[in-house]
Amino acid sequence: MRLPAEESILLLTCRPYLSDADSDHLNGLVKSPKIDWPFVLWRAEAYRTTSTLGHHLKRLGLEEAIPSETLAYLQTWKTLSEAHLLAYYRELGFILSAFDSAGIDHFLTKGCALGQQYYPEPLVRSMQDLDIMIHPHDAYLAQRTMFELGYTHDLWNPSTNAFEERSFRVTPESLTKYNELPAFAKCVRMRSPLPKSVVPWVWRRKYIKSYIDENNILTIPVFVDVHVNLSEGIDLTDVWRGSQREEVLGRLVRVHSPTGMLWFIAARVYHEAFQYSTLKLQMFGDAHAIIYKRGSDVDWTEIVTVAKKYGMHPALFYVFSQLKKIAGSEIPDPVTDFLRPDSRGFPSLHDWGDVIPKLMNIPVLESVKLA
Numbered sequence: 001m002r003l004p005a006e007e008s009i010l011l012l013t014c015r016p017y018l019s020d021a022d023s024d025h026l027n028g029l030v031k032s033p034k035i036d037w038p039f040v041l042w043r044a045e046a047y048r049t050t051s052t053l054g055h056h057l058k059r060l061g062l063e064e065a066i067p068s069e070t071l072a073y074l075q076t077w078k079t080l081s082e083a084h085l086l087a088y089y090r091e092l093g094f095i096l097s098a099f100d101s102a103g104i105d106h107f108l109t110k111g112c113a114l115g116q117q118y119y120p121e122p123l124v125r126s127m128q129d130l131d132i133m134i135h136p137h138d139a140y141l142a143q144r145t146m147f148e149l150g151y152t153h154d155l156w157n158p159s160t161n162a163f164e165e166r167s168f169r170v171t172p173e174s175l176t177k178y179n180e181l182p183a184f185a186k187c188v189r190m191r192s193p194l195p196k197s198v199v200p201w202v203w204r205r206k207y208i209k210s211y212i213d214e215n216n217i218l219t220i221p222v223f224v225d226v227h228v229n230l231s232e233g234i235d236l237t238d239v240w241r242g243s244q245r246e247e248v249l250g251r252l253v254r255v256h257s258p259t260g261m262l263w264f265i266a267a268r269v270y271h272e273a274f275q276y277s278t279l280k281l282q283m284f285g286d287a288h289a290i291i292y293k294r295g296s297d298v299d300w301t302e303i304v305t306v307a308k309k310y311g312m313h314p315a316l317f318y319v320f321s322q323l324k325k326i327a328g329s330e331i332p333d334p335v336t337d338f339l340r341p342d343s344r345g346f347p348s349l350h351d352w353g354d355v356i357p358k359l360m361n362i363p364v365l366e367s368v369k370l371a
Contacts, residue, residue, distance in 0.1 A: 005029050006040050009358050013044075013053040014285035015327055016119045022327075023060055030062045033306045034332045037070040045207055047281035050077050077203070079193050082123045084208050087188045087220045088112070089122065092130050093249050094149060094240045095224065104138045107254040109227070109261065116248045117255065118289040121211075126282075128209065129183065129223035133239065133256070136228040140170045142183045143181060147222065149182035157205055161187075163209040176230055182222040184224040190219035230264055238306055242299070258294040259302050262287060263316060270315035274352040279359050287319060291329045300335045312337045314351035322356050 003011065012018065012026045033275065044050040054074040057063055063071055082148075090110055099106050108116075111127030134142050154163035168182045173215040196212035202208045230239050242257030247276040256264075269283040307313040317339035324336065325328035341351050352358075356369070 003360060004037050004219075005032055005034070006043070009035070010043055010047060010049065010053075010281065011039055011326065011356075011360065013056045014049045014281045015288045016046060016052055016124055017056070017286060017289065019328060020058065023056075026056060027060055027062065027357050028056065030060075033066050035066075037067055039072065041073055045202075047279060048126055048207075048322045049282050049283065049285065050074070050207075051081055051124050052282075052285060054078055055120070055124045075209075076194060076198055080199060080203065080208050080210070081126055083190070083193050083221055084210060085115075085123050085126065087190070088127065088222055089249065091186070091188065091222045091224075094239065095130070095132070095146070096249070096251070096253060098145050098149055099132075099134075099142070102141055104134055104142050104145065105254075106132050106134045106138075106142075107131055107240070107256055108248065109230075109256040109264075113248070113255045113261065114286050114289065117246065118286070124131045125286075126208075127219060129225050131159050131225045131227060132228075133227045133243075135236070136175045138173055139181060139226075139228055142226050143168075143170050143184060146184045146226065147184070151186045151224060153182045154315075156185050156187075158209060158211060161219055162211070166224045168304055179229040179231060180225050180227040184226065185221050186224075188220045188222055190218050190220075192216045234310065238309075241302070259291055259299045260295045262298055263306050263312070264318040265290070267312045270319055270355050271350070273355055273358045281359055284319070284323075284355075284359065288323055288327045289330055291323065291331065298330055304335060304338050311350055314341050314348050315355075317341060318353070318355045322354070326356070 009026065009029050010271045012022055012029075018026065041050070044053045054077065057066065070205050089112075092108075102349075107113075108131070110131040111125060113131075115122040115125035115127065152163070153166050153168045155166055156163055163185070166182070170181065185352070192212050194212075195216060197212075199212060204212070209221055209223075213219070229236065239260065242259055243254050244257065245252040245254050247253075248255060265283050269280050269287070271282055272278040291320070303316065304313075307316045318335060320329070320331050320336050320339065324331050341348055
């Protein structure tokens with residue numbers, strides 16, 4: 001499989017860290033006069049990698065090598081995205097203080113942990129919600145605490161900036177049925193750093209959810225997912241193992257362990273690509289960042305144990321194998337050898353093959369003739 005230059009740029013810039021050789025490769029690709037930049041921007045938005053794309057172009061001094069309209073587009077994205085993320089991190093501080101005061105044991109996972117711990121700057125890693133893990137027995141207290149902070153379960157309408165009322169009652173049955181409480185939402189308002197006319201509608205509806213009114217007031221709905229598990233059927237001992245307090249937002253906060261974060265993200269990027277056609281190339285970059293920053297802290301024995309326990313070894317094998325080939329991630333050979341699906345045995349129900357062709361290829365209809 002040979003990627004075109006545009007997809008190669010996207011695969012390189014989904015990661016927050018590049019080797020010198022990869023940086024040189026990106027430099028050469030960007031300076032090609034034949035790059036279809038509207039395509040790159042469109043795909044980067046879908047992959048959630050626009051921020052890391054802009055980060056690398058700036059880091060390598062390549063901003064003058066791209067068309068002026070592409071640079072303006074990226075600068076507009078950066079301005080709005082950073083305002084959006086700053087609002088999220090401010091709210092995260094309030095939530096952490098409230099949970100601590102209420103005695104709710106919790107840890108941060110996914111975007112709000114990754115940006116702070118694994119990326120060169122927190123604002124380089126975009127996110128659309130805050131993800132916090134709690135124990136199921138704290139669900140009612142967590143819901144009440146979020147309500148006291150002004151959050152609701154109501155649905156936000158990006159077209160009107162209005163909420164549609166929705167209620168949810170925590171019960172033992174609901175905690176058995178769902179891995180998280182319904183999303184919490186709360187609106188934060190500020191003066192918009194940009195006029196409404198320069199912000200594409202699709203950003204405000206889908207990628208950087210927000211609303212700008214006629215007075216140039218920016219409304220940012222802050223979404224919070226409060227989880228009681230990572231996924232159906234996962235033992236809570238595997239979810240919480242290794243989580244420990246580390247410095248986040250200038251305070252000691254319990255966060256998802258590098259090991260737990262790695263197996264969860266690697267499995268998720270694989271399963272979402274094949275089961276839902278949700279192409280989260282950003283999460284491929286997340287997995288690389290975890291290994292790059294904290295690979296020495298990863299318990300590879302736990303990785304293979306969890307993989308076999310939950311049948312996720314094909315997912316981890318294909319993701320880890322490509323991380324080694326594409327990004328040079330330091331993953332022990334015995335780990336990938338152990339995870340490798342046995343082509344001579346019974347086929348796995350969750351073995352759908354290599355993940356990169358699924359993530360990167362654009363489906364094309366071709367006429368077919370039989371022999």
